[in-house]
Amino acid sequence: MKALTVFILCGGKSSRMQSEKGLVLFQDKPFIDHIIQAILPITNQIKLITASKQYDYLEYEKIPDLIVDKGPLGGIYTALSHSETEFNLILSCDIPLISTELLQELISKHTKEAGITIFASESKTHPLIGIYSKNILSVIKESIDSDELKMMDLLAKLPHQIIKIEENENFPLTNINSIDELNDLNINLS
Numbered sequence: 001m002k003a004l005t006v007f008i009l010c011g012g013k014s015s016r017m018q019s020e021k022g023l024v025l026f027q028d029k030p031f032i033d034h035i036i037q038a039i040l041p042i043t044n045q046i047k048l049i050t051a052s053k054q055y056d057y058l059e060y061e062k063i064p065d066l067i068v069d070k071g072p073l074g075g076i077y078t079a080l081s082h083s084e085t086e087f088n089l090i091l092s093c094d095i096p097l098i099s100t101e102l103l104q105e106l107i108s109k110h111t112k113e114a115g116i117t118i119f120a121s122e123s124k125t126h127p128l129i130g131i132y133s134k135n136i137l138s139v140i141k142e143s144i145d146s147d148e149l150k151m152m153d154l155l156a157k158l159p160h161q162i163i164k165i166e167e168n169e170n171f172p173l174t175n176i177n178s179i180d181e182l183n184d185l186n187i188n189l190s
């Protein structure tokens, strides 16, 4: 198996959710617990990129952002800076439907040459469910220094591999940003 660390991004403002996003309850469990459950059959090398004490109930290492207020890119920068493995699975904290199978697919299809491997359908790219190589750290730092914080701009600068998925395969990759989106999800599943 490839040496791998999983980093879950749990920073940011959660302005649309208005409460700590990773801790929102879905089917009686915080989002982040669903995500950890999907990761554990693969590895227990899990670290949370957060400064929030609210995640202290989880046993995993927590790392605060090295550069604050830079969005997910700042979280990825912190993750890769602390990483001791070449491959790093970066996940947002708002994807409660993610499955072990999809994560395994991503890991198995990543190649050293790719730098970054992510899923995308015709209509949607999922940069915050991806494998990121440590060797892209300098490009991320330059992007942060020049305030180019959009994930899609980072992808444009670097070689990356896209695992193509059908439109109907987006569902388990859905990220939930607000209570309205959570209500829609619950309705969808009922």
Ligand SMILES: Nc1nc2c(ncn2[C@@H]2O[C@H](COP(=O)(O)OP(=O)(O)OP(=O)(O)O)[C@@H](O)[C@H]2O)c(=O)[nH]1
Pocket (backbone or CB within 6 Å): 009, 010, 011, 012, 013, 014, 015, 016, 017, 021, 049, 050, 065, 068, 069, 070, 071, 072, 074, 075, 076, 091, 092, 093, 094, 128, 177
């Ligand atoms: N470590 C870290 N993670 C972040 C940061 N900003 C966003 N994230 C994470 O990145 C993922 C996507 O976040 P977004 O939905 O883009 O932003 P958000 O600030 O959480 O939410 P909004 O304020 O509603 O946009 C989530 O897992 C966030 O926890 C940050 O500055 N640092």
